[in-house]
Amino acid sequence: MDPRVLQPTDVEIVNDSDVQISWADGHVGFFPGRFLRLECKCAECVHEMTGEPILDPESVPEDVAPESVEPVGRYAIKIAWNDGHSNGIYPYERLRKICRCDACLADRASGSD
Numbered sequence: 001m002d003p004r005v006l007q008p009t010d011v012e013i014v015n016d017s018d019v020q021i022s023w024a025d026g027h028v029g030f031f032p033g034r035f036l037r038l039e040c041k042c043a044e045c046v047h048e049m050t051g052e053p054i055l056d057p058e059s060v061p062e063d064v065a066p067e068s069v070e071p072v073g074r075y076a077i078k079i080a081w082n083d084g085h086s087n088g089i090y091p092y093e094r095l096r097k098i099c100r101c102d103a104c105l106a107d108r109a110s111g112s113d
Contacts, residue, residue: 006092011077017065019079021095029099033065037081039098040088 010022017033037060040046045055061083068080072089080086 006096007074008077008092011069011071013066013069017063019066019069023096027096027099027103028101029095029104030101031095031098032100034060034062035100036066036079036090037064037083037085039090039094040085041094042087042089044085044087 007024008021009024010020012020014020014030019031019033019036021029021031023029038055038057040055045053047054065082066079067082069077072078075093076089076091077095078086078089
């Protein structure tokens, strides 16, 4: 994907628990808070050598929510969560791949990615 498309024009916390990203190509991505928290790939959540998840999903509260979102360079965002976790970096390319907006969910369900 063209790197210019991967640049967000706006990132905001919506519904007190979710993240919405507006992208340079006009796409508006939606990420439920708990889903995004469980997608964290930091060393506390994923084994560094094997890549296996080590975060127990049961340990993440159903009402987990982002407290703040900030850019990391020109390639990612960092989220501080209300469960005390703030080590994860979410690269823009990965966020586009895991987008949970209706259009992206429909595309994945139909097999057109």
